[in-house]
Amino acid sequence: MKTAIRKQMTINPEVMDSLNNQISMEMHASASYLAMASWCDQRGLLNSKAFFYNQSEEERGHAMKIFSFVNENGGAAISPSIESVNNDFDSLRGVYEASLEQEIKVTESIFKTFKQARSVDDFTTEIFLQWFITEQSEEEDTFRSILDIFDLMGDNTPLKMIDERLPKE
Numbered sequence: 021m022k023t024a025i026r027k028q029m030t031i032n033p034e035v036m037d038s039l040n041n042q043i044s045m046e047m048h049a050s051a052s053y054l055a056m057a058s059w060c061d062q063r064g065l066l067n068s069k070a071f072f073y074n075q076s077e078e079e080r081g082h083a084m085k086i087f088s089f090v091n092e093n094g095g096a097a098i099s100p101s102i103e104s105v106n107n108d109f110d111s112l113r114g115v116y117e118a119s120l121e122q123e124i125k126v127t128e129s130i131f132k133t134f135k136q137a138r139s140v141d142d143f144t145t146e147i148f149l150q151w152f153i154t155e156q157s158e159e160e161d162t163f164r165s166i167l168d169i170f171d172l173m174g175d176n177t178p179l180k181m182i183d184e185r186l187p188k189e
């Protein structure tokens with residue numbers, strides 16, 4: 021009867037470790053986007069500024085989604101320490117390139133945890149992570165389309181003119 025009263029851990033313990041690592045990656049992404057938003061803000065790049073503030077919020081939302089999932093399934097979510105956030109960028113294109121690289125790493129990590137969950141029959145986590153797979157695909161597409169705009173406009177176009185063509189969110 022005790023098992024019915026206290027919620028059992030329904031996620032695999034090793035998968036839980038990977039989910040905690042994912043929380044850390046998402047929070048790091050959030051902090052990174054905040055640094056990018058600040059860089060754009062200081063240079064009056066209004067669309068990019070709004071875009072990265074929004075991205076930062078979204079990534080925090082992703083972290084919290086996983087955080088709640090872990091605790092709601094009887095696990096222990098860990099609040100991560102965030103280190104090595106880069107605040108220094110050479111160019112606006114560099115900011116977007118760094119973003120795409122970051123998203124690719126996040127996608128790879130989600131795939132890894134998804135496969136891990138599948139291999140240990142952790143169906144709860146497998147289903148939960150499906151949303152993230154779709155989300156990552158959309159985010160990578162967004163950054164690739166933005167980098168296409170840089171290619172189309174060429175390196176000699178003033179930054180503000182490029183920024184005006186970029187999405188705000």
Ligand code: FEO
Nearest residue numbers: 046079082126159
């Ligand atoms: Fe939540 Fe875009 O990584």
